[in-house]
Amino acid sequence: MVGFDRYKARIVVKGYAQRAGIDFDDTWAPVSKLESVRSFLATVATRNWTVHQVDVKTAFLNAELTEEIYIRLPEEVDGGTQVYRLRKALYGLKQASRAWYEKLKDMMTSFGWTASDADLAFFWRETAAAGYEGLTTPIITLTKEQINAFQCEACVANKQIRPSFPTSSTRFGKGKCLHIDLCGPLRAEGPDGEFYMLSVIDDGTRYGAVRFLPRKSDAADCTAIELQKLFQTQMGVPTTIMRFDNGKELTSTIV
Structure with a gap:
């Protein structure tokens, strides 16, 4: 028997x-x-920009009304005989x-x-x-200030939206998950000559690295646990969950 957390109605x-x-x-x-x-996507492709997508949850419910609108709830609901504004x-x-458009427009213009x-x-x-190309700083010594210098404009805009509307890009628990950043990762060359992918989590407080393996046989040299240890010991990132592109998660309470 499949359980459920709660009933949902709208x-x-x-x-x-x-x-x-x-x-x-x-x-x-x-x-x-x-x-x-089409014009926007063509410009993105020709200029090698990064597209950042944000989905506002239940967008219409954030719109404020200027008119006086009253509704009556169904009779089956408690208080169904009353009228609500x-x-x-x-x-x-x-x-x-x-x-909703007027609400969004006011926020964007502000x-x-x-x-x-x-x-x-x-x-x-x-x-x-902000140019991302040519970033060759060793990934282990990359500081938060250096990363902020290459901060994506889309991330900045998304942070401005969050105080106003709940967005689906904030679904990860703080300090709990490592994931490829929505605004796109930064490529960096490590001190060992290997190329890594620096991932900045969407709130800009946590960072991670992914090593590119030239052959599948090299995977044994860089297991998920070892990668998680790299985050915790050398980069000081407290992680308990690693999420992969295929949706699988690796949970490790003690590393």
Whole structure:
């Protein structure tokens, strides 16, 4: 018998019952044009940029309403005979998408981003480019200050978003997991001449290294436990979980 943690339910508004001019006025919200997406990806490919993707959890539920909207809960629910005023949008509400865009736009503009005149769903910001190429500092002696000098602009933007909205890129417990950074790793050459991949965890506080093996037969020389010891002893990274690209996890409480 499969167990469960909790029941999950979501209140959805009967938007089809809303009346124009009474329950809502404007419902239009911009959607990214396919041409904008293609142009952006083409620019990323030609300039060797890194794409950082953030998914805001239950985005519409973060949108604040300017109108007075009231709902009645189903009769089966406790308090179903009462009427409740909505302070934020719910799924099904006709103005939910527009309210969410206004919330997102206000947040982005406060961080210095500007909506494009050609596509209101496309935001841009001019920043000083940080070059990643030519980083040959030995990985064991790479300091936090040196890493911050190469900090990804996408990570900075994501950190600004987090105080406002919960994002799926913060799902790892602090000090618990090592994973390839969402903004892309930095390539570095170790003191032994081997090439490593430096991984900066998404909150910028934990770092790790992955060794590239030229042959599968060399895997015995660098087991997962040895790699975890490298994190803990030489880099001072407290880890209890290592997550791999295929989804498998290695848990080690004592290393």
